[in-house]
Amino acid sequence: MMRALAPWTGFGNLRKEMDRLFERLGDWDVPEMRTLGDWAPTLDFSENKDSFVVNAEIPGIDAKDISVSLEGQLLTIKGARRHEKEEKGEQVYRAERSYGAFARTVRLPAEVDSSKVTAGYKNGLLTVTMPKAPGAKGSQIPVKAE
Numbered sequence: 001m002m003r004a005l006a007p008w009t010g011f012g013n014l015r016k017e018m019d020r021l022f023e024r025l026g027d028w029d030v031p032e033m034r035t036l037g038d039w040a041p042t043l044d045f046s047e048n049k050d051s052f053v054v055n056a057e058i059p060g061i062d063a064k065d066i067s068v069s070l071e072g073q074l075l076t077i078k079g080a081r082r083h084e085k086e087e088k089g090e091q092v093y094r095a096e097r098s099y100g101a102f103a104r105t106v107r108l109p110a111e112v113d114s115s116k117v118t119a120g121y122k123n124g125l126l127t128v129t130m131p132k133a134p135g136a137k138g139s140q141i142p143v144k145a146e
Helices: 011-026
Strands: 043-047 051-057 066-071 074-081 100-107 118-122 125-131
Touching: 043 100, 051 074, 066 125, 074 125
Parallel strands: none
Antiparallel strands: 043 051, 051 125, 066 074, 074 100, 118 125
16 A cells, blocks of 8 residues: 555655666777777677687678787777769669778787687688787686585
């Protein structure tokens, strides 16, 4: 019966949840999300025992128009997708593809061996493989029972 008289009692918990959400939003590291240009390719960033791997979808671009650089623990992928020339007399009814320059930067969680980084481009997918530096692989420490 008291709840019917005070319908706003649940908003204290909602406010706490909203505060937590906005605190997490403030923790984002902007350099990892940096983009340049009108569009940015989507990418996956993964890790295995020996290396980090970035797969970026960049269809419609020549490999010569893609630049991959590594500075410290920042991997940057840059490029440009050129607009196709329209034919005279051609009427475009829909144009959804994005064109222009782009840049994506990813912060690596550990050091990599920059001399062994490889980048391959096939069927619109750029794959950058970055072997971890020897100290970044970590080590397992056995736990002894006493």
